Amino acid sequence: MGKIVVVGSINADMVFTSDIRPKAGETVLGNTFSLIPGGKGANQAVAAAKLGAESFMVGCVGNDPNGEFSINNLKSMGVNTDCVEILNDVSTGVANIVVAENDNSIIVIAGANTYLTEDIIDKYKDVIKSADMVLMQLEVPLSTVEYTLSLCSENNVKVLLNPAPAAKLNGNIISKATYITPNEHELKLLFGENSTDEILEQYPNKLIVTMGSKGVKYFDGQEIKLIPSYEVEVVDTTGAGDTFCGSLGSALVRGESLEEAIRFANKAAGLSITKLGAQSGMPTLEQLG
Ligand code: RIB
Ligand code: NA
Numbered sequence: 001m002g003k004i005v006v007v008g009s010i011n012a013d014m015v016f017t018s019d020i021r022p023k024a025g026e027t028v029l030g031n032t033f034s035l036i037p038g039g040k041g042a043n044q045a046v047a048a049a050k051l052g053a054e055s056f057m058v059g060c061v062g063n064d065p066n067g068e069f070s071i072n073n074l075k076s077m078g079v080n081t082d083c084v085e086i087l088n089d090v091s092t093g094v095a096n097i098v099v100a101e102n103d104n105s106i107i108v109i110a111g112a113n114t115y116l117t118e119d120i121i122d123k124y125k126d127v128i129k130s131a132d133m134v135l136m137q138l139e140v141p142l143s144t145v146e147y148t149l150s151l152c153s154e155n156n157v158k159v160l161l162n163p164a165p166a167a168k169l170n171g172n173i174i175s176k177a178t179y180i181t182p183n184e185h186e187l188k189l190l191f192g193e194n195s196t197d198e199i200l201e202q203y204p205n206k207l208i209v210t211m212g213s214k215g216v217k218y219f220d221g222q223e224i225k226l227i228p229s230y231e232v233e234v235v236d237t238t239g240a241g242d243t244f245c246g247s248l249g250s251a252l253v254r255g256e257s258l259e260e261a262i263r264f265a266n267k268a269a270g271l272s273i274t275k276l277g278a279q280s281g282m283p284t285l286e287q288l289g
Contacts, residue, residue: 002253004048004246005056005131007121007148008041009113009139010074010084011093012066013238013278021100030100036277037073038095039113040137040164043239043278047246048135049078051268052285053253056131058083058124059140060112066092067112077279083124087112093139097238099276104238108139108165116140118147129155132253133178135245137162142169149176160252162245163190179252181208181245197224205258210244212237216262227262230270239278244269246282264288 018030037046041059049055057079061067063086070092074081091111098105121128121144128134134152136145136159145161152159153176161177163169166186174180174190180203182190187209191199200207200219208218215228247268251261268283275281 002053002132002250003056003130004045004053004133004135004249004253005058005128006041006045006048006135007058007116007128007140007144008044008135008137009039009093009110010042010057010059010061010070011039011095011108011113011139012069013038013095013097015097015099015238015277017276018098018100021098021105034277035069036280037070038097038239038278039070039093040139040162040242041135042070042074042079043242044135044137044162044246044249045074045079046077046279047243047268047282048250050282050284051247051250051288053250054080056080056083056127058116058120058128060085060087060116060120062086062090062092062112063088064092066094073279083127085115085120087115090115099236099238102234104236106238110139113140116144118144121148121151125151128152129157131157133158133160133249135160135162135249137164137245138167139165142167146173149173152176158252160245160249162241164241177206179206179208179248181210181241181248183210183212183241200224208248208262210241216266218258218262220259225259227259227266230267232270232274234273235281236276237273240269240273242278243272243282
């Protein structure tokens with residue numbers, strides 16, 4: 001067991017399934033609607049908790065039904081929510097997710113996530129400093145990510161940064177993170193047009209590139225390693241990256257090598273995409289066998 005603290009977003013996902021994705025100006029009749037707990041931060045905290053880590057969430061929700069729904073879900077999944085602020089006069093973050101034609105498209109309204117500011121990080125800095133690893137993503141203000149990274153690096157706390165949704169980041173953020181897990185699209189935005197292998201070689205045992213069904217690549221200091229993805233029947237890939245990061249974190253804090261941890265996280269992420277919804281399908285330790 002190890003302690004993971006996620007500093008990140010909490011959303012209520014409004015998931016529509018449809019055979020057809022509407023084009024601009026078009027209306028289509030879909031199949032199902034579900035309100036499902038989500039947000040990249042919360043998803044990663046749940047993945048870590050399900051896989052046996054002691055998992056803490058630092059984040060913000062609004063004082064509204066979606067906020068209550070999100071906090072209750074985190075608690076029921078074993079995530080400590082003592083550092084989740086409930087803010088008046090703002091809405092809990094929401095995501096509109098359309099699952100259609102074997103893919104998803106998502107619009108996120110950050111709402112309360114925008115109010116996860118430096119003063120909230122200060123309020124919970126003892127919890128953050130006590131972590132074996134801090135997990136962050138980019139659905140909260142970049143200034144907060146940078147501030148938390150500085151706090152962590154001053155206190156020798158490892159940070160796994162999932163640079164999603166895609167954004168440009170300054171060199172300071174990149175150098176302070178212990179691990180960075182972009183997908184191929186995010187990698188290009190962060191490091192430009194060089195080949196994946198050329199970029200990887202500059203960041204041994206740090207940069208971990210997720211490539212969906214093509215697997216995961218990293219450079220171990222000697223050679224580029226390609227760890228295959230876990231083959232499954234795809235239902236919904238929403239949150240697969242989050243399951244990967246939460247699982248990777250949980251495996252690393254219990255002392256697995258980077259390669260073992262990536263294999264483990266690939267399997268967890270694979271299983272998660274067999275069910276609709278970001279957190280549905282995330283396996284427990286027993287299910288991973
Ligand atoms: O990574 C998946 C998540 O992205 C969803 O749960 C949604 O809330 C969006 O934030
Ligand atoms: Na899922």
